[in-house]
Amino acid sequence: MPPPQTAVGIVAAAIEKLESHPFPSQLGGATGLMLDYLGPEMPIFQRIVIANRWLFGPLIRGQFSGSPSLNALIRTTTAATMMEGSVARNVLPTRARAVVNFRMLPGHTSAQVLEYVRATVNDPRVEYDTSGMTREAPAVSDTESGAFKTLQRTIGEVFPGALVAPVLTAVTTDSPKYEEITENIFRFIPFRLNNEGLTLLHGVNEHISVENYLEIIRFFIQQIRNSAG
Numbered sequence: 001m002p003p004p005q006t007a008v009g010i011v012a013a014a015i016e017k018l019e020s021h022p023f024p025s026q027l028g029g030a031t032g033l034m035l036d037y038l039g040p041e042m043p044i045f046q047r048i049v050i051a052n053r054w055l056f057g058p059l060i061r062g063q064f065s066g067s068p069s070l071n072a073l074i075r076t077t078t079a080a081t082m083m084e085g086s087v088a089r090n091v092l093p094t095r096a097r098a099v100v101n102f103r104m105l106p107g108h109t110s111a112q113v114l115e116y117v118r119a120t121v122n123d124p125r126v127e128y129d130t131s132g133m134t135r136e137a138p139a140v141s142d143t144e145s146g147a148f149k150t151l152q153r154t155i156g157e158v159f160p161g162a163l164v165a166p167v168l169t170a171v172t173t174d175s176p177k178y179e180e181i182t183e184n185i186f187r188f189i190p191f192r193l194n195n196e197g198l199t200l201l202h203g204v205n206e207h208i209s210v211e212n213y214l215e216i217i218r219f220f221i222q223q224i225r226n227s228a229g
Helices: 009-021 028-042 044-051 053-065 110-121 147-160 196-201 210-227
Strands: 078-085 097-103
Touching: 009 078, 009 097, 009 110, 028 044, 044 053, 044 147, 147 210
Parallel strands: none
Antiparallel strands: 078 097
């Protein structure tokens, strides 16, 4: 004689609301800088669209939203990662619990994320525990700084012809440990990756070529030399 909705159903409905109502998208910050750098190098139609984001912003955001990798550049992302309920298949759960991971877009705070989640779920039966939020989103580093110019120069020297543009890093790194000692942190690894290579990261047969490995060594040697003046 189960009730119309169990605790698992309540939590599942909350997750469905979060997944079907993603955070609003935006094209500013690091992603706006990326478009500023890449736009002039693109074919004429794309160049016009990117140069007039005030008009074509919805079109760009729609294109980005259709790709998981690009979607992560324009909004705080939502990913339900864990869920638990009853201890047995024939026992009604008295409580159910889910973990949802949010990767915050720079400029968003954990308080804003929680406020959005509460408003979206809109269910007084659901409780929230934010103890798993480890840190706030980092600031956007200055692409006009000497540090970025040095990095840009080194990339051009080791990878001639490469177009250098800033981009939002959509993964977790150890870089927050350096926030107390520097204003600008640029997360860069000189891997050569195509679409196939991206699928190998943290997967089966993860590897890079011997030639790229040597390029990486040359890059860091040159970066140290350029940084030392």
